[in-house]
Amino acid sequence: MKHDFNREWLVKKFEEIRKRILNAISQLDDEQLNWRPHESSHSISTLIRHVEGNIKERILKGILHQEIQRNREEELTHFFVEKSELEKVCAERLQFVIDTIRNISDETLEQKQIVRSRERTNLDMLHQCAAHFSEHMGQIFYIAKQCLKEHYKSSSL
Template sequence: MNDSFNRVWLTNKFEEIRKRMMKVIDQLDDDQLNWQPDPSSHSISMLINHIDGNIEERIVKGILHVDNKRSRDNEFKAEYVKKAALQMIIQDRLQLVIDTIQTISDEALEQTQTVRNRERTNLDMLHQCAAHYSEHMGQLFYIAKLCLKEEYTSTSVFRPKTN
Protein backbone atom coordinates (compact mmCIF):
# COMPACT_ATOMS: atom_id res chain seq x y z
CA MET A 1 0.00 0.00 0.00
CA ASN A 2 1.18 3.53 -0.77
CA ASP A 3 0.01 5.86 1.96
CA SER A 4 1.43 9.15 0.73
CA PHE A 5 -1.86 11.02 1.30
CA ASN A 6 -2.01 9.88 4.94
CA ARG A 7 1.66 10.73 5.49
CA VAL A 8 1.23 14.25 4.13
CA TRP A 9 -2.03 14.82 6.02
CA LEU A 10 -0.64 13.49 9.32
CA THR A 11 2.65 15.38 8.97
CA ASN A 12 0.78 18.63 8.32
CA LYS A 13 -1.62 17.98 11.22
CA PHE A 14 1.13 17.28 13.76
CA GLU A 15 3.15 20.28 12.53
CA GLU A 16 0.04 22.45 13.00
CA ILE A 17 -0.56 21.04 16.49
CA ARG A 18 3.08 21.70 17.45
CA LYS A 19 3.07 25.23 16.02
CA ARG A 20 -0.19 26.24 17.69
CA MET A 21 0.73 24.73 21.05
CA MET A 22 4.05 26.58 20.95
CA LYS A 23 2.21 29.86 20.19
CA VAL A 24 0.03 29.33 23.25
CA ILE A 25 2.94 28.41 25.52
CA ASP A 26 4.91 31.44 24.30
CA GLN A 27 2.14 33.75 25.57
CA LEU A 28 2.20 32.40 29.12
CA ASP A 29 4.61 32.48 32.04
CA ASP A 30 5.59 29.56 34.29
CA ASP A 31 2.82 30.24 36.82
CA GLN A 32 0.12 30.45 34.15
CA LEU A 33 1.32 27.20 32.55
CA ASN A 34 0.95 25.45 35.91
CA TRP A 35 -2.31 27.10 36.95
CA GLN A 36 -5.44 24.96 37.35
CA PRO A 37 -8.83 26.64 36.92
CA ASP A 38 -10.05 24.56 39.88
CA PRO A 39 -8.79 21.51 41.80
CA SER A 40 -10.60 19.06 39.51
CA SER A 41 -9.22 20.63 36.31
CA HIS A 42 -5.89 20.14 34.61
CA SER A 43 -3.17 22.70 34.06
CA ILE A 44 -1.46 23.19 30.73
CA SER A 45 1.65 21.50 32.14
CA MET A 46 -0.43 18.45 33.11
CA LEU A 47 -1.97 18.25 29.64
CA ILE A 48 1.43 18.48 27.96
CA ASN A 49 2.81 15.77 30.25
CA HIS A 50 -0.20 13.64 29.31
CA ILE A 51 0.46 14.15 25.59
CA ASP A 52 4.09 13.19 26.21
CA GLY A 53 2.97 10.01 27.98
CA ASN A 54 0.57 9.20 25.16
CA ILE A 55 3.37 9.60 22.60
CA GLU A 56 5.50 7.29 24.71
CA GLU A 57 2.75 4.65 24.81
CA ARG A 58 1.29 4.83 21.29
CA ILE A 59 4.30 5.86 19.18
CA VAL A 60 7.46 4.81 21.01
CA LYS A 61 6.14 1.57 22.45
CA GLY A 62 3.26 0.78 20.06
CA ILE A 63 4.83 1.68 16.71
CA LEU A 64 8.59 1.79 17.30
CA HIS A 65 8.51 -1.19 19.71
CA VAL A 66 10.73 0.43 22.32
CA ASP A 67 9.63 -0.82 25.71
CA ASN A 68 8.91 1.77 28.35
CA LYS A 69 7.06 2.25 31.59
CA ARG A 70 4.30 4.83 31.27
CA SER A 71 2.61 6.02 34.44
CA ARG A 72 -0.60 7.65 33.24
CA ASP A 73 -1.64 8.60 36.76
CA ASN A 74 1.56 10.59 37.26
CA GLU A 75 0.79 12.66 34.15
CA PHE A 76 -2.07 14.34 36.01
CA LYS A 77 -0.27 15.05 39.28
CA ALA A 78 0.27 18.72 39.98
CA GLU A 79 3.96 19.23 39.39
CA TYR A 80 5.43 22.66 38.66
CA VAL A 81 7.08 22.53 35.24
CA LYS A 82 8.99 25.43 33.74
CA LYS A 83 8.05 26.91 30.38
CA ALA A 84 11.33 25.87 28.73
CA ALA A 85 10.76 22.22 29.69
CA LEU A 86 7.22 22.28 28.27
CA GLN A 87 8.46 23.90 25.05
CA MET A 88 11.09 21.16 24.73
CA ILE A 89 8.50 18.42 25.23
CA ILE A 90 6.22 19.84 22.54
CA GLN A 91 9.06 20.52 20.12
CA ASP A 92 10.96 17.25 20.56
CA ARG A 93 8.12 14.80 21.06
CA LEU A 94 5.98 16.04 18.19
CA GLN A 95 9.09 16.00 15.99
CA LEU A 96 9.47 12.34 16.96
CA VAL A 97 5.90 11.72 15.80
CA ILE A 98 6.53 13.58 12.52
CA ASP A 99 9.80 11.72 11.92
CA THR A 100 8.05 8.42 12.59
CA ILE A 101 5.31 9.23 10.07
CA GLN A 102 7.86 10.19 7.45
CA THR A 103 10.13 7.15 7.88
CA ILE A 104 7.81 4.28 8.77
CA SER A 105 7.22 1.75 6.01
CA ASP A 106 3.80 1.23 4.46
CA GLU A 107 3.84 -2.29 5.89
CA ALA A 108 4.52 -0.96 9.40
CA LEU A 109 1.59 1.45 9.07
CA GLU A 110 -0.66 -1.59 8.57
CA GLN A 111 0.73 -3.48 11.56
CA THR A 112 -1.47 -3.50 14.62
CA GLN A 113 -1.14 -2.67 18.26
CA THR A 114 -3.58 -3.48 21.02
CA VAL A 115 -5.27 -0.47 22.56
CA ARG A 116 -7.85 -1.08 25.29
CA ASN A 117 -8.22 -4.72 24.24
CA ARG A 118 -8.79 -3.79 20.58
CA GLU A 119 -6.45 -4.30 17.64
CA ARG A 120 -5.82 -1.08 15.74
CA THR A 121 -3.49 -0.38 12.83
CA ASN A 122 -0.63 2.00 13.40
CA LEU A 123 -2.14 4.27 10.76
CA ASP A 124 -5.43 4.33 12.67
CA MET A 125 -3.50 5.01 15.88
CA LEU A 126 -1.70 7.98 14.31
CA HIS A 127 -5.04 9.46 13.22
CA GLN A 128 -6.42 8.83 16.71
CA CYS A 129 -3.40 10.59 18.24
CA ALA A 130 -3.96 13.60 15.95
CA ALA A 131 -7.58 13.81 17.14
CA HIS A 132 -6.62 13.27 20.80
CA TYR A 133 -3.91 15.96 20.77
CA SER A 134 -6.25 18.37 18.97
CA GLU A 135 -8.79 17.91 21.77
CA HIS A 136 -6.15 18.71 24.38
CA MET A 137 -4.94 21.64 22.29
CA GLY A 138 -8.44 23.11 22.64
CA GLN A 139 -8.12 22.77 26.41
CA LEU A 140 -4.78 24.59 26.28
CA PHE A 141 -6.41 27.45 24.34
CA TYR A 142 -9.24 27.69 26.84
CA ILE A 143 -6.92 27.78 29.85
CA ALA A 144 -4.71 30.37 28.13
CA LYS A 145 -7.78 32.52 27.44
CA LEU A 146 -8.79 32.27 31.10
CA CYS A 147 -5.31 33.42 32.12
CA LEU A 148 -4.76 36.13 29.53
CA LYS A 149 -8.30 37.39 28.93
CA GLU A 150 -8.13 40.24 26.34
CA GLU A 151 -4.36 39.78 25.98
CA TYR A 152 -4.77 36.32 24.44
CA THR A 153 -3.68 36.15 20.81
CA SER A 154 -5.31 33.55 18.58
CA THR A 155 -3.00 30.86 17.28
CA SER A 156 -4.91 30.23 14.07
CA VAL A 157 -5.58 33.58 12.46
CA PHE A 158 -3.77 36.78 13.26
CA ARG A 159 -6.22 39.34 14.48
CA PRO A 160 -4.81 42.71 15.45
CA LYS A 161 -5.88 43.87 18.87
CA THR A 162 -8.34 46.70 18.82
CA ASN A 163 -8.35 49.46 21.40
Protein backbone atom coordinates in the same frame (compact mmCIF):
# COMPACT_ATOMS: atom_id res chain seq x y z
CA MET B 1 3.33 4.60 -2.05
CA LYS B 2 0.03 3.39 -0.74
CA HIS B 3 -0.20 5.75 2.24
CA ASP B 4 1.24 8.99 0.84
CA PHE B 5 -2.00 10.93 1.40
CA ASN B 6 -2.32 9.78 5.03
CA ARG B 7 1.36 10.37 5.72
CA GLU B 8 1.20 13.91 4.30
CA TRP B 9 -2.05 14.71 6.16
CA LEU B 10 -0.66 13.43 9.46
CA VAL B 11 2.62 15.33 9.13
CA LYS B 12 0.74 18.58 8.43
CA LYS B 13 -1.66 17.95 11.34
CA PHE B 14 1.11 17.28 13.87
CA GLU B 15 3.10 20.28 12.58
CA GLU B 16 -0.01 22.42 13.11
CA ILE B 17 -0.55 21.02 16.61
CA ARG B 18 3.11 21.66 17.54
CA LYS B 19 3.09 25.20 16.14
CA ARG B 20 -0.18 26.21 17.77
CA ILE B 21 0.61 24.76 21.20
CA LEU B 22 4.05 26.41 21.17
CA ASN B 23 2.36 29.69 20.22
CA ALA B 24 0.04 29.43 23.23
CA ILE B 25 2.92 28.48 25.56
CA SER B 26 4.99 31.44 24.35
CA GLN B 27 2.33 33.87 25.58
CA LEU B 28 2.30 32.53 29.14
CA ASP B 29 4.65 32.58 32.11
CA ASP B 30 5.53 29.69 34.44
CA GLU B 31 2.70 30.44 36.84
CA GLN B 32 0.08 30.60 34.10
CA LEU B 33 1.31 27.37 32.52
CA ASN B 34 0.84 25.62 35.86
CA TRP B 35 -2.47 27.29 36.79
CA ARG B 36 -5.64 25.20 36.92
CA PRO B 37 -9.12 26.68 36.41
CA HIS B 38 -10.33 24.44 39.24
CA GLU B 39 -8.64 21.98 41.61
CA SER B 40 -10.17 19.09 39.66
CA SER B 41 -8.94 20.52 36.32
CA HIS B 42 -5.61 20.02 34.60
CA SER B 43 -3.03 22.71 33.97
CA ILE B 44 -1.33 23.23 30.62
CA SER B 45 1.80 21.63 32.07
CA THR B 46 -0.18 18.52 33.03
CA LEU B 47 -1.84 18.32 29.60
CA ILE B 48 1.53 18.50 27.85
CA ARG B 49 2.98 15.78 30.10
CA HIS B 50 -0.08 13.66 29.30
CA VAL B 51 0.44 14.13 25.54
CA GLU B 52 4.08 13.14 26.04
CA GLY B 53 2.96 9.97 27.85
CA ASN B 54 0.58 9.18 25.01
CA ILE B 55 3.40 9.58 22.49
CA LYS B 56 5.57 7.21 24.50
CA GLU B 57 2.86 4.56 24.71
CA ARG B 58 1.35 4.76 21.22
CA ILE B 59 4.44 5.61 19.14
CA LEU B 60 7.51 4.39 21.02
CA LYS B 61 5.93 1.28 22.47
CA GLY B 62 3.05 0.55 20.08
CA ILE B 63 4.62 1.38 16.72
CA LEU B 64 8.38 1.22 17.30
CA HIS B 65 8.24 -1.65 19.84
CA GLN B 66 10.53 0.02 22.38
CA GLU B 67 10.27 -1.01 25.99
CA ILE B 68 8.88 1.91 27.96
CA GLN B 69 6.97 2.27 31.17
CA ARG B 70 4.17 4.78 31.26
CA ASN B 71 2.64 5.95 34.50
CA ARG B 72 -0.56 7.67 33.38
CA GLU B 73 -1.60 8.46 36.95
CA GLU B 74 1.70 10.21 37.62
CA GLU B 75 1.59 12.27 34.42
CA LEU B 76 -1.91 13.48 35.35
CA THR B 77 -0.79 14.50 38.85
CA HIS B 78 -0.42 18.25 39.15
CA PHE B 79 3.09 19.55 39.77
CA PHE B 80 5.04 22.62 38.69
CA VAL B 81 6.96 22.51 35.40
CA GLU B 82 8.96 25.45 34.01
CA LYS B 83 8.05 27.04 30.69
CA SER B 84 11.40 26.16 29.10
CA GLU B 85 10.86 22.48 29.88
CA LEU B 86 7.33 22.51 28.47
CA GLU B 87 8.54 24.19 25.27
CA LYS B 88 11.27 21.60 24.92
CA VAL B 89 8.95 18.64 25.55
CA CYS B 90 6.32 19.96 23.15
CA ALA B 91 8.79 20.79 20.36
CA GLU B 92 10.89 17.63 20.65
CA ARG B 93 8.14 15.07 21.21
CA LEU B 94 5.89 16.34 18.44
CA GLN B 95 8.90 16.57 16.09
CA PHE B 96 9.62 12.95 16.98
CA VAL B 97 6.06 12.01 15.93
CA ILE B 98 6.47 13.93 12.67
CA ASP B 99 9.83 12.29 11.92
CA THR B 100 8.42 8.86 12.73
CA ILE B 101 5.51 9.35 10.33
CA ARG B 102 7.87 10.50 7.59
CA ASN B 103 10.23 7.56 8.04
CA ILE B 104 8.15 4.47 8.78
CA SER B 105 7.16 2.16 5.99
CA ASP B 106 3.68 1.55 4.65
CA GLU B 107 4.01 -1.95 6.06
CA THR B 108 4.59 -0.52 9.54
CA LEU B 109 1.56 1.76 9.15
CA GLU B 110 -0.55 -1.32 8.40
CA GLN B 111 0.75 -3.34 11.37
CA LYS B 112 -1.52 -3.66 14.36
CA GLN B 113 -1.27 -2.92 18.05
CA ILE B 114 -3.65 -3.64 20.88
CA VAL B 115 -5.25 -0.56 22.44
CA ARG B 116 -7.73 -1.09 25.26
CA SER B 117 -8.32 -4.71 24.26
CA ARG B 118 -8.95 -3.75 20.64
CA GLU B 119 -6.73 -4.35 17.64
CA ARG B 120 -5.98 -1.19 15.63
CA THR B 121 -3.60 -0.42 12.78
CA ASN B 122 -0.73 1.96 13.45
CA LEU B 123 -2.21 4.27 10.84
CA ASP B 124 -5.52 4.32 12.71
CA MET B 125 -3.62 4.93 15.95
CA LEU B 126 -1.80 7.92 14.46
CA HIS B 127 -5.10 9.43 13.32
CA GLN B 128 -6.49 8.80 16.81
CA CYS B 129 -3.44 10.54 18.35
CA ALA B 130 -4.01 13.54 16.06
CA ALA B 131 -7.62 13.76 17.25
CA HIS B 132 -6.67 13.21 20.91
CA PHE B 133 -3.90 15.82 20.83
CA SER B 134 -6.25 18.28 19.10
CA GLU B 135 -8.70 17.87 21.98
CA HIS B 136 -5.95 18.70 24.48
CA MET B 137 -4.83 21.60 22.29
CA GLY B 138 -8.33 23.05 22.68
CA GLN B 139 -8.06 22.70 26.45
CA ILE B 140 -4.68 24.46 26.34
CA PHE B 141 -6.21 27.36 24.36
CA TYR B 142 -9.09 27.61 26.83
CA ILE B 143 -6.73 27.85 29.80
CA ALA B 144 -4.48 30.34 27.98
CA LYS B 145 -7.53 32.52 27.21
CA GLN B 146 -8.61 32.33 30.84
CA CYS B 147 -5.18 33.56 31.92
CA LEU B 148 -4.63 36.22 29.27
CA LYS B 149 -8.20 37.33 28.58
CA GLU B 150 -8.20 40.00 25.83
CA HIS B 151 -4.40 39.80 25.52
CA TYR B 152 -4.51 36.24 24.15
CA LYS B 153 -3.33 36.05 20.55
CA SER B 154 -5.12 33.34 18.61
CA SER B 155 -3.12 30.84 16.58
CA SER B 156 -6.03 30.00 14.29
CA LEU B 157 -5.08 29.21 10.75
